[in-house]
Amino acid sequence: MIFVIAEHNNGRPKPITNELLVAAQRVSREFGQPVTAIVLGENTAAVADDLKSRKIDRVIRIDDPNLAQYSPDTYVTALNGLLADEKPFLVIAGHTTQGYDFAPRLAVKLRRPLIAGMVDFEKHGDRLILTRQIFNAKMNMKTAVRGEAPYLATASPGAFPGDEVEGGGNAEVVSYAAQLEGPSTRKVVDRAEAQKGQADLSSAPIIISGGRGLKQKENFQVIFDLAQSIGGSVGASRPVVDAEWLPREYQIGSSGQTVSPRLYIAVGISGAIQHLVGMQTSRCIVAINKDAEAPIFKVAHYGIVDDLFKVLPALTKIFNDLKAGS
Amino acid sequence: MKIISCIKPVPDPASRLVINETKTWIKDQDLTFVASEADNYALEEALRLKEKHGGEVVVISMGGEEAARVLRSGLAMGADRAIHLFDEKFKGADEFAAAEALAEAIRKDGGADLILTGVQSDDLGTGMTGVMLAEFLGIGHATVVVGVEANPDAKTLRAKRELEGGMNETVELPVPALLTIQFGINQPRYASLKGIMAAKKKEMKVLAAADLGLADHQVGRAGAMYEVKEVLIPERKSRVEILTGTPEEAAAKLVEKLRKEAKVL
Ligand SMILES: Cc1cc2nc3c(=O)[nH]c(=O)nc-3n(C[C@H](O)[C@H](O)[C@H](O)COP(=O)(O)OP(=O)(O)OC[C@H]3O[C@@H](n4cnc5c(N)ncnc54)[C@H](O)[C@@H]3O)c2cc1C
Numbered sequence: 001m002i003f004v005i006a007e008h009n010n011g012r013p014k015p016i017t018n019e020l021l022v023a024a025q026r027v028s029r030e031f032g033q034p035v036t037a038i039v040l041g042e043n044t045a046a047v048a049d050d051l052k053s054r055k056i057d058r059v060i061r062i063d064d065p066n067l068a069q070y071s072p073d074t075y076v077t078a079l080n081g082l083l084a085d086e087k088p089f090l091v092i093a094g095h096t097t098q099g100y101d102f103a104p105r106l107a108v109k110l111r112r113p114l115i116a117g118m119v120d121f122e123k124h125g126d127r128l129i130l131t132r133q134i135f136n137a138k139m140n141m142k143t144a145v146r147g148e149a150p151y152l153a154t155a156s157p158g159a160f161p162g163d164e165v166e167g168g169g170n171a172e173v174v175s176y177a178a179q180l181e182g183p184s185t186r187k188v189v190d191r192a193e194a195q196k197g198q199a200d201l202s203s204a205p206i207i208i209s210g211g212r213g214l215k216q217k218e219n220f221q222v223i224f225d226l227a228q229s230i231g232g233s234v235g236a237s238r239p240v241v242d243a244e245w246l247p248r249e250y251q252i253g254s255s256g257q258t259v260s261p262r263l264y265i266a267v268g269i270s271g272a273i274q275h276l277v278g279m280q281t282s283r284c285i286v287a288i289n290k291d292a293e294a295p296i297f298k299v300a301h302y303g304i305v306d307d308l309f310k311v312l313p314a315l316t317k318i319f320n321d322l323k324a325g326s
Numbered sequence: 327m328k329i330i331s332c333i334k335p336v337p338d339p340a341s342r343l344v345i346n347e348t349k350t351w352i353k354d355q356d357l358t359f360v361a362s363e364a365d366n367y368a369l370e371e372a373l374r375l376k377e378k379h380g381g382e383v384v385v386i387s388m389g390g391e392e393a394a395r396v397l398r399s400g401l402a403m404g405a406d407r408a409i410h411l412f413d414e415k416f417k418g419a420d421e422f423a424a425a426e427a428l429a430e431a432i433r434k435d436g437g438a439d440l441i442l443t444g445v446q447s448d449d450l451g452t453g454m455t456g457v458m459l460a461e462f463l464g465i466g467h468a469t470v471v472v473g474v475e476a477n478p479d480a481k482t483l484r485a486k487r488e489l490e491g492g493m494n495e496t497v498e499l500p501v502p503a504l505l506t507i508q509f510g511i512n513q514p515r516y517a518s519l520k521g522i523m524a525a526k527k528k529e530m531k532v533l534a535a536a537d538l539g540l541a542d543h544q545v546g547r548a549g550a551m552y553e554v555k556e557v558l559i560p561e562r563k564s565r566v567e568i569l570t571g572t573p574e575e576a577a578a579k580l581v582e583k584l585r586k587e588a589k590v591l
Contacts, residue, residue, distance in 0.1 A: 104457035116452035242510030
């Protein structure tokens with residue numbers, strides 16, 4: 001059995017849940033193990049109903065008032081009991097602020113392997129090999145889990161295409177009663193949207209984004225110059241914002257804005273998965289980076305492998321000349 | 327308040343990383359090691375909490391000479407003392423084995439009110455070790471923390487977590503607790519010359535596997551839950567067209583492509 005820990009809100013599975021199901025369905029084909037979706041919450045009927053149409057074997061609902069809001073201790077207690085009863089082969093959660101918040105605790109409790117941030121898998125004989133990214137996506141690491149099942153994995157958002165989830169199923173829905181000791185000791189006291197600034201990039205047609213490769217705040221001027229010459233907006237990767245070169249509202253990626261412009265020019269940005277999920281659906285992506293192996297080139301349509309401080313002024317000049325000439 | 331801040335030594339981000347002969351890790355013999363970036367944010371947060379509430383900050387790290395080096399930097403930034411887990415047997419530890427060793431060392435040091443780690447390391451980057459450490463110690467935790475409000479009298483603290491989609495969640499949890507600190511929560515200070523001088527006189531306790539009461543099969547590679555099969559540069563299955571030439575030539579080719587081929591300008 002392969003368990004998928006479904007994430008949901010407002011009675012619907014979140015998009016990551018389909019990605020996890022795709023991962024599970026693929027592993028299922030190789031290892032001949034059926035897929036079960038696990039839904040934890042308070043009133044999970046609607047989510048279970050939605051999920052049962054995927055091509056999976058079962059949906060297990062764990063309904064409990066103490067699971068109404070996600071918390072790591074209640075999740076770990078509930079899942080620990082379920083895993084002891086069901087003995088699955090693999091448990092897949094999202095590498096999300098929920099998944100990586102509870103899965104490591106569960107792994108320690110069970111003393112079983114957890115491979116975090118899985119992007120791919122292989123079958124070697126009957127052994128499961130899981131691949132994850134290391135050094136900010138510069139390299140991949142293939143790992144073989146040790147010992148007996150269950151094995152745990154968190155799947156990187158964006159690594160498995162959620163729209164390829166196989167449907168046409170009519171899975172059995174069953175309920176499981178969790179043995180919780182009471183409410184979580186970690187209480188949610190507030191949930192709010194992080195402060196939003198002026199820069200709404202979600203509908204910008206052209207974005208020039210700068211990263212840590214700019215080296216220091218003053219150098220960001222070359223990004224503004226290029227943006228001005230093309231008539232585009234400015235964006236940034238997270239380290240730029242963390243270092244306070246630009247306000248938080250400029251950040252693009254998993255913890256910033258998600259954008260899909262006609263043209264996205266990534267300058268001095270390596271292409272970590274948290275950045276890619278925020279911009280990879282852009283129609284045309286250009287990467288300017290001096291490192292030919294930077295993962296940003298994997299999603300780019302056009303690339304220039306050179307020093308950005310030489311390339312950007314040259315580009316800006318061309319656009320300014322074009323403007324002057326027209 | 328006693329705060330323990332965990333620091334992982336990682337290759338200086340400016341280094342060129344080369345995969346080793348056995349393809350199981352990088353060649354790390356000639357590299358310079360620094361504290362993993364997120365751990366700097368964690369230590370800065372620890373120092374600020376101490377400045378506000380009093381107490382002490384202890385830095386802890388596992389590894390060879392490189393760990394001693396990042397601990398000395400932590401002491402120079404302002405930590406009061408250091409614990410160095412130093413033993414050949416710790417080599418090859420995964421997140422699980424590292425967390426178990428750290429947990430034993432922290433227990434041996436009498437525990438702490440608050441334990442901080444970076445949200446994830448610059449090398450493995452999985453964000454697991456801190457959360458595992460909390461489970462080994464049987465204390466609560468919160469991940470991806472962008473704000474901390476301690477309340478030492480009430481024995482609770484509030485942590486603001488950064489969720490996906492621009493949402494934040496504030497949670498309250500009892501202390502002792504462990505928090506994994508997100509990049510950008512503060513602006514880490516640099517060590518002053520005075521700090522560097524003062525660090526030389528601060529205590530650095532060295533602990534080996536035997537001091538922690540851990541058996542050989544629990545530490546290092548033997549204690550790891552997975553085996554590294556291969557480290558590789560992923561194949562670029564991509565559509566990218568690299569434009570070559572001098573910067574001016576490449577720029578001109580790019581503009582041409584964007585206008586005539588991609589038609590996005
Ligand atoms: C929970 C969490 C959430 C996150 N959310 C986000 C997010 O929303 N958005 C985000 O962007 N990141 C996010 N990150 C961080 C992410 O993991 C990466 O660390 C970050 O994206 C790296 O930014 P970068 O590419 O600018 O820097 P680096 O990875 O340091 O890359 C700099 C690049 O610049 C190139 N370069 C350097 N000098 C030059 C030069 N002179 N000319 C040309 N190229 C040069 C280098 O080759 C390198 O590829 C998050 C991380 C975590 C843990």
